[in-house]
Amino acid sequence: MAPTAPPSSPSGTDLPRTLAASRGEVSVRDLYKSFTLNRAALAVLRGLNLSVAGGESLAIVGPSGCGKTTLLRVLAGLETPDRGSVLIDGRPVVGVGTERAIIYQEPRLLPWANVLANVAFGLEVRGTPRARARERARHYLRLVGLEAFETALPRQLSGGMAQRVGIARALTVQPEILLLDEPLAALDAMTKLTVQEELARIWAEEKVTMILVTHDLEEAIYLADRVLVLSRETELPPRLLDVPLPRPRDRNAPEFVALRRDLMRSFGLH
Amino acid sequence: MAFQGLEISVTPVARPDGPPPPLSGANLRRGLEASARLATRYGLLLGFLGVWQVASTAGWLNPSVFPPLDRIVTTLAEGILSGALLDDIAISLQRAGIAFAASVAVGVPLGLAMGQMPVVERALDPILQLFRQTSALALYPVFILLLGLGETSKVFVIFWASLFPILLATIGGVKQVDGKLLEMARSFGAGRLTLFGRVILPAAVPAIFVGLRLSGTTALLLLIAAEMIGANKGLGFQVMNAQFNFRTDLMFAAIFLLAFIGLALNAALVAAQARFCRWSEPR
Numbered sequence: 001m002a003p004t005a006p007p008s009s010p011s012g013t014d015l016p017r018t019l020a021a022s023r024g025e026v027s028v029r030d031l032y033k034s035f036t037l038n039r040a041a042l043a044v045l046r047g048l049n050l051s052v053a054g055g056e057s058l059a060i061v062g063p064s065g066c067g068k069t070t071l072l073r074v075l076a077g078l079e080t081p082d083r084g085s086v087l088i089d090g091r092p093v094v095g096v097g098t099e100r101a102i103i104y105q106e107p108r109l110l111p112w113a114n115v116l117a118n119v120a121f122g123l124e125v126r127g128t129p130r131a132r133a134r135e136r137a138r139h140y141l142r143l144v145g146l147e148a149f150e151t152a153l154p155r156q157l158s159g160g161m162a163q164r165v166g167i168a169r170a171l172t173v174q175p176e177i178l179l180l181d182e183p184l185a186a187l188d189a190m191t192k193l194t195v196q197e198e199l200a201r202i203w204a205e206e207k208v209t210m211i212l213v214t215h216d217l218e219e220a221i222y223l224a225d226r227v228l229v230l231s232r233e234t235e236l237p238p239r240l241l242d243v244p245l246p247r248p249r250d251r252n253a254p255e256f257v258a259l260r261r262d263l264m265r266s267f268g269l270h
Numbered sequence: 271m272a273f274q275g276l277e278i279s280v281t282p283v284a285r286p287d288g289p290p291p292p293l294s295g296a297n298l299r300r301g302l303e304a305s306a307r308l309a310t311r312y313g314l315l316l317g318f319l320g321v322w323q324v325a326s327t328a329g330w331l332n333p334s335v336f337p338p339l340d341r342i343v344t345t346l347a348e349g350i351l352s353g354a355l356l357d358d359i360a361i362s363l364q365r366a367g368i369a370f371a372a373s374v375a376v377g378v379p380l381g382l383a384m385g386q387m388p389v390v391e392r393a394l395d396p397i398l399q400l401f402r403q404t405s406a407l408a409l410y411p412v413f414i415l416l417l418g419l420g421e422t423s424k425v426f427v428i429f430w431a432s433l434f435p436i437l438l439a440t441i442g443g444v445k446q447v448d449g450k451l452l453e454m455a456r457s458f459g460a461g462r463l464t465l466f467g468r469v470i471l472p473a474a475v476p477a478i479f480v481g482l483r484l485s486g487t488t489a490l491l492l493l494i495a496a497e498m499i500g501a502n503k504g505l506g507f508q509v510m511n512a513q514f515n516f517r518t519d520l521m522f523a524a525i526f527l528l529a530f531i532g533l534a535l536n537a538a539l540v541a542a543q544a545r546f547c548r549w550s551e552p553r
């Protein structure tokens with residue numbers, strides 16, 4: 001694998017952007033995280049620095065096992081780093097927080113609760129009265145186009161529908177930061193394109209910061225302002241790639257295709 | 271690539287234009303299907319009862335051991351109408367009912383707690399396995415020594431035996447809760463109580479129902495055994511006593527009553543299970 005530097009990549013990864021929104025700002029300082037695997041220490045995150053502006057959309061790509069999920073879980077507060085810190089709007093992250101919501105690779109719906117109850121779950125857990133929580137849940141259910149399925153049970157949904165319910169559930173708590181771990185990886189190609197468009201629209205409407213782990217380079221370029229490329233090799237530092245394309249994006253535009261080719265080359269693919 | 275100019279012609283499927291088949295025919299077919307289903311479900315049972323009746327009245331079976339069904343039914347009706355059997359039914363239902371209710375009242379909360387505390391569960395598991403493997407009937411004499419020959423020891427032995435199925439099923443139900451769902455709930459800020467009420471308990475309900483059905487069956491089994499060993503009332507006692515007096519019609523009447531109680535309990539639990547566990551049925 002020849003590490004060719006992507007063209008528009010800046011030298012460092014610590015590049016604050018001057019965007020209008022100030023809420024939902026994430027900054028990662030000198031982050032270290034290792035695991036013990038077969039009695040050997042495995043350094044997954046090695047001094048990572050990163051700044052994500054409020055309202056920005058950042059994609060994280062990289063080969064399997066390079067630490068994408070680990071980074072996202074640290075940002076979510078589900079994993080504690082060995083060293084370094086994560087700041088959200090200037091405050092250090094300790095555990096999970098109400099300003100962040102996670103969308104997982106699997107929908108993780110409660111199988112005994114109907115669609116509406118699932119979407120309202122996050123709010124109800126936080127103590128919002130049921131009627132108000134369900135009202136807001138209805139709004140987001142409409143946003144993902146599933147208002148007709150309020151009373152359906154999760155097992156009555158297709159994979160794509162279930163994933164959209166998971167997306168609506170995360171949006172219902174109106175987070176500043178959406179953390180997504182390969183949310184569309186299990187969907188078929190057609191559904192994936194539809195939900196990608198939905199995500200792009202929702203991101204623009206809700207003005208949230210979006211941090212999206214994906215192994216789909218096209219998805220990364222379609223949705224992100226910047227792409228963070230992680231690698232498994234210890235000597236290779238993480239790189240950042242700008243995606244200066246107007247929205248809504250056209251996957252077939254020459255600039256889009258060129259960016260995708262650059263990104264693929266940086267993985268040693270053609 | 272464009273699809274212009276590509277012509278797709280679809281030949282219309284020929285559809286019979288005639289009037290729909292007469293309703294009576296469809297109804298007849300549906301009726302036949304339903305009775306065929308009933309026949310496959312209950313045919314063997316009815317056949318068995320029929321053979322019993324014929325064999326007993328024709329003398330192929332010794333009628334003093336297997337009395338004809340009509341005599342058993344008459345004895346049963348008389349016993350219930352005269353109130354002679356009602357006392358036995360009442361005391362049996364009371365013993366099994368109290369014991370079953372107690373095993374549920376102890377087993378479900380204890381199981382829910384143990385399932386969530388791996389340390390406690392690990393410490394108690396060997397004892398539980400030992401108790402479970404020791405037949406409750408073998409311990410009955412011990413319970414009699416401790417609690418006397420009265421109602422208490424009978425209820426206790428039934429309670430003891432039916433406690434373990436519900437307890438172990440509940441522990442199992444809690445332990446198999448999807449960790450990913452727990453993490454999802456936690457990431458929304460759920461505390462221990464919310465986690466329990468909104469995730470752990472609902473997830474364990476199907477397993478708890480399996481435990482309830484097992485415990486119910488066990489309670490009836492132990493009821494009969496306990497009443498056969500040391501009682502002077504109750505359906506189990508009646509089976510034993512009628513056999514002793516060679517009143518086989520009364521013996522079978524009591525046996526049928528016990529079978530009926532078992533079926534009714536199971537049907538009630540199955541109905542409740544269908545109501546509460548629809549989500550967990552395979553689709």
Ligand SMILES: Nc1ncnc2c1ncn2[C@@H]1O[C@H](COP(=O)(O)OP(=O)(O)OP(=O)(O)O)[C@@H](O)[C@H]1O
Nearest residue numbers: 035036037044063064065066067068069070071215
């Ligand atoms: N809880 C854990 N215990 C031990 N090792 C872990 C743990 N979680 C992750 N790892 C290790 O850390 C490394 C990075 O894992 P991570 O899940 O972050 O990869 P990833 O980039 O998300 O990969 P993928 O694209 O396959 O999802 C892997 O080598 C994995 O084995």
Ligand SMILES: [Mg+2]
Nearest residue numbers: 068069070181
């Ligand atoms: Mg991963």
